[in-house]
Amino acid sequence: MxxxxxxxxxxxxxxxxxxxxxxxxxxxxxxxxxxxxxxxxxxxxxxxxxxxxxxxxxxxxxxxxxxxxxxxxxxxxxxxxREYSVDDIVQAYEIRAALEGLAAKRAAQLGMSAEERAIVEAALRDGEALLNKSRLSSEDRNQYGIINTAIHSAIHAAGQSRMLRDMLRQSQQIAPSSHRNVIAFELSDVRRRHDDHHRIYEAILCRDGGRAELLMRDHVESIKISLLRSISRDLLPR
Amino acid sequence: MxxxxxxxxxxxxxxxxxxxxxxxxxxxxxxxxxxxxxxxxxxxxxxxxxxxxxxxxxxxxxxxxxxxxxxxxxxxxxxxxREYSVDDIVQAYEIRAALEGLAAKRAAQLGMSAEERAIVEAALRDGEALLNKSRLSSEDRNQYGIINTAIHSAIHAAGQSRMLRDMLRQSQQIAPSSHRNVIAFELSDVRRRHDDHHRIYEAILCRDGGRAELLMRDHVESIKISLLRSISRDLLPR
DNA sequence: CCTTGTCAAAATGTATGCATCTTTGGTTGA
DNA sequence: TCAACCAAAGATGCATACATTTTGACAAGG
Structure with missing residues (x-):
């Protein structure tokens, strides 16, 4: 060779x-x-x-x-x-909810750096612009995924914990497409999620760790719920 | 060869x-x-x-x-x-608190099997006997460590989530002795912890997931606190 | 028909040699 | 004197040969 x-x-x-x-x-x-x-x-x-x-x-x-x-x-x-059952994926969301909650709490307690704040604020603005539309194209949804990732990553970084970041990555890295994990969100769902992001960021700015954690946990849990809902819809067609 | x-x-x-x-x-x-x-x-x-x-x-x-x-x-x-700073260890406890809380919640929601209950109950009884003494020998403390592990492991198992178990293992597997992580617990501390175990188990039996989670989180957080306290005592001698 | 045993093919486990990269210490040149 | 620069030694990366284990097919026996 x-x-x-x-x-x-x-x-x-x-x-x-x-x-x-x-x-x-x-x-x-x-x-x-x-x-x-x-x-x-x-x-x-x-x-x-x-x-x-x-x-x-x-x-x-x-x-x-x-x-x-x-x-x-x-x-x-x-x-x-490795095979991931639906239940495995639900468990992963529960873990992620707990860990993201902790990351948000830490971000609030430790504060976010200027760069991190800039990233989140830009992402929030971009999301605003995107969600003004009355309908989301597939590309738009894709775009929002990037925005979403930016916000969460910035908060993870602000949590200032390598172990926490590593575990968060692991909890998110679960063969998504292999189980059509791509949840079909309604536009209203996305708007709601974006509103969550605003509130979470506010709580972090206010250094209110308890609130940031609570909101973030519920934010992630709600994705789990959506997943379960969309699955049960698939199984019981109408 | x-x-x-x-x-x-x-x-x-x-x-x-x-x-x-x-x-x-x-x-x-x-x-x-x-x-x-x-x-x-x-x-x-x-x-x-x-x-x-x-x-x-x-x-x-x-x-x-x-x-x-x-x-x-x-x-x-x-x-x-890998080097673990004190801060790293504190972070690990925070992660563990979040994850153990989740495990306890799941254990409450899903219920514990007869074997798991037997293990916990035996461990609780053994702890009772051990903590009756007025002073704990080093061997006694060691023994309580085993009891403690038995209880937590049973709850982890009852959580029925491989990913959760894996992450819990990782969050606990942090070179403990290399940082004299062995916290010098007072007997009263150990008694308090044992009481925590009782309450957590009760909450799980009552299928009260919220309470089980809350208690467990605080249980682990309190170990973090003890760690911090014993460190600050080391740094500021009297 | 099912079970058990045997054997060859195929897959993984380990040792080893060479390739490449890092590090270190001395040398040269400004 | 100091920095840049080599060259050699030492360490990791990769390919390959061989050892061991697993697996599946097939035959013999219950």
């Missing part, structure tokens, strides 16, 4: 690239994009041929992804794509 | 043993026991010589432990034992 090319000198601030790390990223995206069937067995040799590397970096990537909960591993019996 | 011995046929229900897995366990214990200095660099070759295996299973073990948050990893620059 050809030797690994030297990293270019001119790139100023690049991520370190080892095969193992980039393969980990590739596989993670594939799994989260639902490109593997839930429960599907993952064969090292397959992947190593597909990705044109030896089994070594593949094995390391699989170990990492198993640690992240994306794969199940049984010694001598390989890896399987 | 000598070939790996076949697994014995007679052992009925043994854990699967690969070098990689058992080394992972060994290293995890060592780290948690504080046998490495915080921040210390971990060299693959060192370990492979000490443990008399090749670098391959070592590398896999290190990947897993990094995933568990016990090690920091930088590509091409190896692994370091």
């Amino acid at each position: 050809a030797p690994r090319p030297r990293r270019s000198i001119s790139s100023p601030e690049d991520e370190v690239l080892t095969r193992s790390v980039s393969i980990t990223d590739t596989l993670r995206s594939s799994i989260l994009a639902g490109e593997f069937k839930p429960g599907e067995r993952i064969y090292e040799v397959n992947l190593s041929e597909q990705l044109d590397v030896s089994r070594t970096p593949i094995r390391e990537a699989l170990k990492v992804l198993a640690g992240e909960g994306l794969l199940d591993y049984i010694p001598n019996r390989g890896y399987h794509v | 000598a070939p790996r011995p076949r697994r014995s046929i007679s052992s009925p229900e043994d854990e699967v043993l690969t070098r990689s897995v058992s080394i992972t366990d060994t290293l995890r214990s060592s780290i948690l026991a504080g046998e490495f200095k915080p921040g210390e660099r971990i060299y693959e070759v060192n370990l492979s010589e000490q443990l008399d295996v090749s670098r391959t299973p070592i590398r896999e073990a290190l990947k897993v432990l990094a995933g568990e948050g016990l090690l920091d990893y930088i590509p091409n620059r190896g692994y370091h034992v």
Whole structure:
């Protein structure tokens, strides 16, 4: 096999690239994009041929992804794509609600930096503009997803806890599309969520940790409810 | 190197043993026991010589432990034992409080199985007997630790959520001894904690999820407080 | 028909050699 | 003197060969 090319000198601030790390990223995206069937067995040799590397970096990537909960591993019996039942996803939302609540409380207690505030305020404004429309296109919904992520990420950052951030990432990283986790929100739902964001941010600015936590918990719990509602609608069609 | 011995046929229900897995366990214990200095660099070759295996299973073990948050990893620059500041530990308690609260709530909502109830009730009785004494020996404290773990583990199990259990484990698995995290509890503290356990269990039996959550959160938060108190006492001696 | 045993193919586990990167210490040049 | 620069040593990354385990097919026996 050809030797690994030297990293270019001119790139100023690049991520370190080892095969193992980039393969980990590739596989993670594939799994989260639902490109593997839930429960599907993952064969090292397959992947190593597909990705044109030896089994070594593949094995390391699989170990990492198993640690992240994306794969199940049984010694001598390989890896399987982890299956998430509806109940698993509901549990993940409950966990996320508890953790996001804590993050919001900490953000309120510790205060948000100027940059963090700027990000949230810009996102709130953008959301305002977007939700003025009388109907949301698919692209609009996508756009709101980005806004939503910006707000939550800023609050996570303000929580100033690496462990908390790590766990939040894990609780959100649950193969979403594989279970059509994309909840069909009504426009009114989105507006309500956006209003939640406003209130949560206000509570944080007021340094009211208790209120920020309560609001955030309910905010996330309500997504869980929507999920349950949309599922029960699917199961009992009208 | 000598070939790996076949697994014995007679052992009925043994854990699967690969070098990689058992080394992972060994290293995890060592780290948690504080046998490495915080921040210390971990060299693959060192370990492979000490443990008399090749670098391959070592590398896999290190990947897993990094995933568990016990090690920091930088590509091409190896692994370091993760350092936990006092603040990190406090954050871990906050996370644990949120998660244990959720576990207690779920246990109340879902109910505890007969076995789980038996475990808790036995532990509560044992605690009763232990705390009757007027003074606790070091062995007694140790014993109460086991009782405490039994109660909490039973509640975790009753929560019926793998993700929740995994995260709880992670939030508790923070090199305790390396930071003399062993809080010097007064006997009255321990009695109070034991009383907490009684009330929490009652709330769970009554299927009062809200109360169970509240009590459990406060229960864990109070340990955080004790930690902070004992630290500030250390820093300002009298 | 189901069970059990055997064996070969296939998959994972481990050791090892080489490639690449980091680090370190000394050297050179301003 | 100090900084930039090499070169060698040391450490990690990756490929590969071989060892071990699992699995599935097939045959023999109940």
